[in-house]
Amino acid sequence: MRLTPARLLPAQHGCYYLHGEDQDALVEAAELLLADGDTAATRMRVDVTELARIEEASRNRGLFGPSYCYALVRNAQSANVKQTEHLLKMSRSVVAGNRLIICAPGIEWRKALHKKMKAENSLPQCEFSAPDAAGFTRWLADEVNTAGLQLAPATLQWMGERLCGMRQATRRLLERLQCYDGGEGALLGMDVVGELLGERAPGALEAWCHAVAMREAHAVGLAHRLLVEQQVAEVQMLSWLGTRMQQLLMYCWYQSQHERNPLQAAKVFGDARTQVSAEARCWRGAELSAAIKRISDAEKLIKGASLEEKPVVMERLTLDLVAAGRLGV
Numbered sequence: 001m002r003l004t005p006a007r008l009l010p011a012q013h014g015c016y017y018l019h020g021e022d023q024d025a026l027v028e029a030a031e032l033l034l035a036d037g038d039t040a041a042t043r044m045r046v047d048v049t050e051l052a053r054i055e056e057a058s059r060n061r062g063l064f065g066p067s068y069c070y071a072l073v074r075n076a077q078s079a080n081v082k083q084t085e086h087l088l089k090m091s092r093s094v095v096a097g098n099r100l101i102i103c104a105p106g107i108e109w110r111k112a113l114h115k116k117m118k119a120e121n122s123l124p125q126c127e128f129s130a131p132d133a134a135g136f137t138r139w140l141a142d143e144v145n146t147a148g149l150q151l152a153p154a155t156l157q158w159m160g161e162r163l164c165g166m167r168q169a170t171r172r173l174l175e176r177l178q179c180y181d182g183g184e185g186a187l188l189g190m191d192v193v194g195e196l197l198g199e200r201a202p203g204a205l206e207a208w209c210h211a212v213a214m215r216e217a218h219a220v221g222l223a224h225r226l227l228v229e230q231q232v233a234e235v236q237m238l239s240w241l242g243t244r245m246q247q248l249l250m251y252c253w254y255q256s257q258h259e260r261n262p263l264q265a266a267k268v269f270g271d272a273r274t275q276v277s278a279e280a281r282c283w284r285g286a287e288l289s290a291a292i293k294r295i296s297d298a299e300k301l302i303k304g305a306s307l308e309e310k311p312v313v314m315e316r317l318t319l320d321l322v323a324a325g326r327l328g329v
């Protein structure tokens with residue numbers, strides 16, 4: 001019996017099998033299933049090595065009426081052969097009023113447990129697929145409204161792309177953002193959110209990446225400002241720039257293949273969506289490949305034992321990428 005996440009509640013079955021790549025959503029749904037129902041029921045969370053605890057609790061009955069047991073198996077994806085058979089047997093014999101929730105986040109489809117659970121046609125089962133950025137951003141918008149926060153649309157989209165799938169981390173971030181708006185509903189921008197995410201000066205980083213991608217001379221000055229005035233880490237700059245150049249390379253490749261929507265095929269996100277088509281006209285394919293190699297070489301110097309000062313490496317990298325002829329292709 002296939003269920004969608006939206007159809008799991010209210011709980012109407014004795015056993016559930018939850019699996020998929022979206023671990024946070026799966027755990028959240030499992031906890032809601034565990035909490036739903038008889039408030040007096042015994043609720044327990046166990047590992048796959050502790051199945052005997054469920055059977056013992058299920059057999060115990062209260063002295064003054066029935067006492068039900070709701071049990072959640074957290075890591076069924078780790079089950080060995082013996083535990084797999086044990087879980088299958090338990091899933092087929094849940095006593096009326098009890099509930100068994102079998103969670104297998106990220107389970108490999110070839111695992112025996114997964115194949116056998118999927119073959120149980122009468123077993124309610126639900127898959128939590130890896131979320132896409134658009135779907136996660138919609139979920140995030142609802143959470144932001146519930147928290148009473150005001151975020152600029154660009155900031156909301158950026159958060160959705162950076163945190164995609166990480167629901168628990170997102171909720172912790174929203175709790176921290178509530179301290180920043182002081183309960184006044186102030187509009188929070190990307191710089192505040194970026195600082196809390198460990199992304200210092202995201203707006204300035206985006207401006208630098210765009211200037212490099214457009215091969216504009218003032219990119220060198222922007223790099224100096226990021227390093228000296230805003231104290232942005234070199235590895236963060238390399239991460240942003242490397243992502244942008246990879247997006248450019250993939251966009252150009254899909255465009256050369258006459259892809260109907262090269263932006264979507266190349267998985268271009270953020271502000272790059274409106275900029276990458278213009279940026280791509282500034283590069284030849286060989287130059288993009290050489291640029292990505294130059295960024296990789298700079299990363300080795302930054303992270304390795306180099307005698308050069310890190311800011312010098314970053315400023316020279318920026319110059320190499322924007323100045324004509326310095327890539328040697």
